[in-house]
Amino acid sequence: MNKTVNQKAWLFVIPVFVLVAFNAVVPLMTVVNYAFQETFGSNVFAWEGTRWFKQILQSDRFHAALGRQFTFTFIILLIQIPLGIGIALTMPKKGWGVPTCLILMSMPLLIPWNVVGAMWNIFALPDIGFLGHTLNSLGFDFNFTQQSGDAWFTTILMDVWHWTSLVVLLSYAGLNSIQPAYYQAAEIDGASRWDIFRYIELPKMKKVLTLAILLRFMDSFMIYTEPFVLTGGGPGNATAFLSIDLVKMALGQFDLGPAAAMSLIYFFIVLLVCWVFYSLMMKNEVKS
Amino acid sequence: MSLELKNIEKKVGLETFIYPTNLKLEKNTINVLLGSTLAGKTTLMQIMAGLDKPTAGEIWFNDQNVTGVKVQKRNVSMVYQQFINYPNYTVYENIASPLKITGVDANEIKERVGKVAELLKLSPMLDKKPNELSGGQQQRTALARALIKDSDLILLDEPLANLDFKLREELREELPKLFENRECIVVYATTEPSDALMIGGNTATILEGKIIQYGKTLDVYNNPENLTSAEVFSDPPMNIAKVNKSGDSCSLLEANTTWKTNKKIKDGNYTIGIRPHNVTVEKTSTNSVEIKGKVMISELSGSESLIHFKYGQSNWVSLSSGSHKINIGEEMKLYMNVDECLFFDQNNRLVSNG
Numbered sequence: 061m062n063k064t065v066n067q068k069a070w071l072f073v074i075p076v077f078v079l080v081a082f083n084a085v086v087p088l089m090t091v092v093n094y095a096f097q098e099t100f101g102s103n104v105f106a107w108e109g110t111r112w113f114k115q116i117l118q119s120d121r122f123h124a125a126l127g128r129q130f131t132f133t134f135i136i137l138l139i140q141i142p143l144g145i146g147i148a149l150t151m152p153k154k155g156w157g158v159p160t161c162l163i164l165m166s167m168p169l170l171i172p173w174n175v176v177g178a179m180w181n182i183f184a185l186p187d188i189g190f191l192g193h194t195l196n197s198l199g200f201d202f203n204f205t206q207q208s209g210d211a212w213f214t215t216i217l218m219d220v221w222h223w224t225s226l227v228v229l230l231s232y233a234g235l236n237s238i239q240p241a242y243y244q245a246a247e248i249d250g251a252s253r254w255d256i257f258r259y260i261e262l263p264k265m266k267k268v269l270t271l272a273i274l275l276r277f278m279d280s281f282m283i284y285t286e287p288f289v290l291t292g293g294g295p296g297n298a299t300a301f302l303s304i305d306l307v308k309m310a311l312g313q314f315d316l317g318p319a320a321a322m323s324l325i326y327f328f329i330v331l332l333v334c335w336v337f338y339s340l341m342m343k344n345e346v347k348s
Numbered sequence: 349m350s351l352e353l354k355n356i357e358k359k360v361g362l363e364t365f366i367y368p369t370n371l372k373l374e375k376n377t378i379n380v381l382l383g384s385t386l387a388g389k390t391t392l393m394q395i396m397a398g399l400d401k402p403t404a405g406e407i408w409f410n411d412q413n414v415t416g417v418k419v420q421k422r423n424v425s426m427v428y429q430q431f432i433n434y435p436n437y438t439v440y441e442n443i444a445s446p447l448k449i450t451g452v453d454a455n456e457i458k459e460r461v462g463k464v465a466e467l468l469k470l471s472p473m474l475d476k477k478p479n480e481l482s483g484g485q486q487q488r489t490a491l492a493r494a495l496i497k498d499s500d501l502i503l504l505d506e507p508l509a510n511l512d513f514k515l516r517e518e519l520r521e522e523l524p525k526l527f528e529n530r531e532c533i534v535v536y537a538t539t540e541p542s543d544a545l546m547i548g549g550n551t552a553t554i555l556e557g558k559i560i561q562y563g564k565t566l567d568v569y570n571n572p573e574n575l576t577s578a579e580v581f582s583d584p585p586m587n588i589a590k591v592n593k594s595g596d597s598c599s600l601l602e603a604n605t606t607w608k609t610n611k612k613i614k615d616g617n618y619t620i621g622i623r624p625h626n627v628t629v630e631k632t633s634t635n636s637v638e639i640k641g642k643v644m645i646s647e648l649s650g651s652e653s654l655i656h657f658k659y660g661q662s663n664w665v666s667l668s669s670g671s672h673k674i675n676i677g678e679e680m681k682l683y684m685n686v687d688e689c690l691f692f693d694q695n696n697r698l699v700s701n702g
Contacts (some may be wrong), residue, residue, distance in 0.1 A: 243426040244399055245629045249493075250420045263436040 096319035112321035122322065124297070125305040126329075132212075132301060133280045136219050140276055141269070143220070144227025148235055149257075151228070162232075163227045173222075177289025184290075191195060204291065208298030211291045215299055218286060223276060230272045234265035254285040270341040281330055302326055349375035349410055351396060351501060351533050355506065356405035358391055358557075365391045367558045368405065373550075378524060380544040381537040382578055383554030389537035392554075393503045396535060397424045409500070422501070425494035429506040430587050431486035433478040433493070433583035440474040443492045450497070462490045465525065484515035495526060502527070504536045508543070520546055531641075539582045547568065553580040575696040578621050584654065586621045587664040591691075593618060598686070602660030607637045607686050613700050619692045624667040626688040629653065641666075646674040657682070 095112055097105040116122050151161045168176075173231045186192040186203045191214075195202040204210040238261065262269075284303040287293065293300035293308070298307070306326065312320035351373045358366040373379050381389045395407065398419040406415045425446070433442045443461045452460075456591050468488045478486050487507060491666035494502055500539060504523075508516040524547055527534050527620045536547060544551045544565055552571075553576075561568050561577040572578035579586050590601040594615045599606040601617070626632075627639075641657035641664060648654075648671050655666040655674055659665040668681050674680070691700040 179634045239430055239432075241430055241432050244394075244419075245426065245428065245432045247399065247419050248397065248424055248426050255449075259434045259437065262435075 067169050087233050091320045091323055093155065094316045095324055097317060099316045107341060108317060112317045113325065116318055116322045116325060121246045121305070122325075125300060128298075129281060129302045132216070132283070133277060135216055136223070136280050137273065137276055139216070139220050141273060143271075144224050144272065145231045145265070147224070147228045148231035149261075151232055153236065162229070164227050168222050173221075173285040174289050176218065176222050177286040180214060180221075180286075181290050184214045197230050206295050208295055211295060211299050215287050215290060217330075219280065219283070222286065223279065226275065227272045230268040231265055234268035235261060238264045266341075270338070274337065277337065278334060279332060281333070349500060349531065349533065350408075351410040353392075354406045354408060356392075356395060356402045356407065357590070358388075358395060359403045365557055366395070369559050371552065371559060371562060373535065375533065376531065378527060378534040378536060378547055378549030380435070380547055380549060380551040381535060381554055382539075382541060382544045384539055387554045388557040389554060390505055391557075393426070393505055393535060393537060396501065397426055398422045399426075404494070411612070423497070423499050424501045424503065425497060425499040426503040426505065427487070427490050427494045427507045429451070431483060431490055431510070432479070433486060433489050435478060437468055438475050439476055439481070439489050441498055442478065442489055443470075444473075444604070446493060446497045460496055461492075464496050467473055468492045471680075473535050482515075484511055484519065487511060487519070491526070498531070502530055502534045503531055504534065506537055506539065509539070516619040518596055524548060536611045541569075541581050551581070553577045555580055571698065571701055572621075572690065573698055575619060575621060575692045575698075578690055578692075578698075582621075582623055584665045584667060585622045586623055587627060587659075587662070588619060589620050589660070589662060591618050591620050592616070600660065603639065604664065605637060605639050606686075607635075609686070611691070611700050613691060617694065618699070619696065621690040621692065622652070622666040622684060622688060626685040627664065628668040628670045628683055628685070629655075631665070631683045632666065633685045633687055635687045636685050639682050639684050640679055641682055643676050643678055643680050646676060648672075655682075 078252040080230055094112070096108060099105055141324050147165075152158055170177075181189075183189045184192045184194055184204050187206075190202070201207075223339050242260050242264075243256065246260055251259070282303060283301055284307070287299050287301060288304055288307075291299045293304040297305070303326075306319060306322055309315050309322065353369055353371040356366060356369045356371075358364070369392070381392060383389055391400065395402050397416065398407075398417055398421075401416055404411065404515065406413055433439075434445060440461055442456050443464060447457045447460065462471075465474055468491055470488055470492060471484065473481060473485060478489060481489065487510075491507070494504075504600065507523075508519055511519065523536075534549075536543075539546060548565050550563060551565040553560040553568060553572075555576055560580060561573045568577065569581055572581060575588070579588075579632070589603075591598050592601055593609065593611070593613065596608055596610060597606055598609045599612075630634075639659060641659040643655055643657050644663070645656040646653065650671060651669065652671045653666075653668050653670065653674065655668075657664055657666065657680065666695075690698060693699050
């Protein structure tokens with residue numbers, strides 16, 4: 061077949077280019093612009109090269125925030141993924157229980173993020189909040205506004221409450237796509253419940269779980285609104301995750317250069333981890 | 349060794365899946381369950397295996413009541429229409445899995461997997477994962493898993509249905525050989541009469557949850573007890589017409605066709621069934637009777653011509669060898685071999701074959 065060259069086809073791509081330019085490229089380039097310069101008032105800039113990047117990468121403050129961020133993400137993944145799979149496994153597969161469970165499960169996902177933060181803030185208040193008050197009357201010295209351990213506990217609990225449902229729904233969809241014949245075949249072989257999970261359910265859920273882990277990693281690594289409303293990063297800097305620290309630097313201290321450099325580093329970390337993770341998970345898939 | 353179903357019945361809610369059924373399967377036999385989709389073949393097999401419990405009735409194995417005994421405690425293998433293998437096990441590990449669970453010694457596993465793989469032509473792909481194999485190879489793996497343990501009962505639930513034509517033919521020829529030297533009862537469910545004929549053994553024709561007839565496959569084919577059994581065991585569908593017999597003449601009620609007969613049956617009205625390959629474009633027997641039909645659809649496959657035509661008020665099918673020129677919508681002469689007619693009485697019971 062002869063293919064004709066028709067450059068007019070580019071015209072069809074223009075709308076997408078314009079759209080992407082406005083919502084992604086232009087803002088990103090502004091940040092790049094700030095990251096290599098010192099910004100003074102009245103639109104005066106001075107070239108700084110890679111100074112801000114070096115400064116950020118060597119600063120203890122950034123290391124601490126990064127450490128907190130990885131710890132937080134690691135903990136919530138460790139809780140949410142097994143918990144989500146566990147809940148999905150116990151959910152009914154037919155009858156009225158299915159819609160009931162699905163609706164109950166999707167509730168937390170429908171609540172705006174700042175509302176989640178505000179809800180948990182009030183819920184956990186040591187004097188009037190249901191959770192805080194109960195814990196204190198049970199003899200625990202619980203105060204998330206003053207003790208960093210309690211602040212972490214509350215933030216993690218809030219995130220688990222808010223996002224485990226996503227893992228549940230994805231796992232549930234994965235489980236439902238397994239044909240009943242697989243379970244029968246395993247039963248005939250005399251496989252135990254654990255064998256069925258390990259050799260049938262888990263491999264069959266691999267793709268949705270990859271997606272779930274990726275989504276939960278990205279979202280938790282970029283978490284901002286909920287801890288901002290709940291703890292504001294405190295007490296002290298105890299729950300100041302990367303994004304909270306970044307906003308403090310950019311808008312609180314107005315250090316535009318270092319903040320821009322930090323956001324680019326932040327962006328590359330997310331990109332890098334996602335890429336490494338995805339390539340690892342999909343390594344075996346490429347063959348087939 | 350024998351498997352016996354005694355008055356087995358299966359109901360789910362108000363719906364009856366299996367009507368009270370009696371069936372006795374003997375040692376070293378291949379038994380075909382022949383019936384259309386939703387006839388109850390799978391349900392029957394699941395009850396035989398112990399994967400499902402009957403609502404009423406008993407299952408006896410080797411003169412022991414095994415009703416309600418779980419599948420893990422029964423020595424059963426099953427192969428499904430879908431290719432069921434453990435996705436992240438290699439072919440070797442898949443085949444070995446039933447033995448591993450029962451704790452067979454590693455050297456013995458190796459030897460037995462080798463043998464079965466050889467038998468099913470899987471030796472070159474033992475290190476591959478199921479999703480790297482073709483459909484036919486995946487199903488061979490599933491078959492190998494069923495064959496590796498010395499099961500008393502091997503159930504094959506439409507194992508060839510998801511394979512393409514060529515692979516199906518190939519595997520269908522091999523299947524009966526695989527069970528030749530085994531001490532077991534094989535049950536094979538299929539929707540295709542040709543499968544039953546090729547596999548041989550015994551056949552049970554099933555319709556809407558009832559076993560219509562059970563016996564040697566050729567007997568069931570040649571001497572169907574009743575019209576229903578004959579219809580289940582005919583593809584393309586059997587041609588059916590009402591006839592009147594008086595003295596030595598037989599005439600079709602709906603069309604103007606009469607022939608001489610020397611059948612020793614009482615005068616009166618009968619239903620005849622005649623298989624499509626006995627209605628042909630060319631005369632195949634001296635007793636063939638000429639009939640006329642209006643051609644509606646014709647399917648030529650090169651070696652065969654399938655003609656759907658209107659005969660009187662009924663839709664008939666003719667199957668002739670060779671390619672013939674057929675004009676759709678035209679009246680056409682066909683020959684019906686009346687020697688091959690099956691006569692059924694008013695209660696649809698067979699009174700005369702041929």
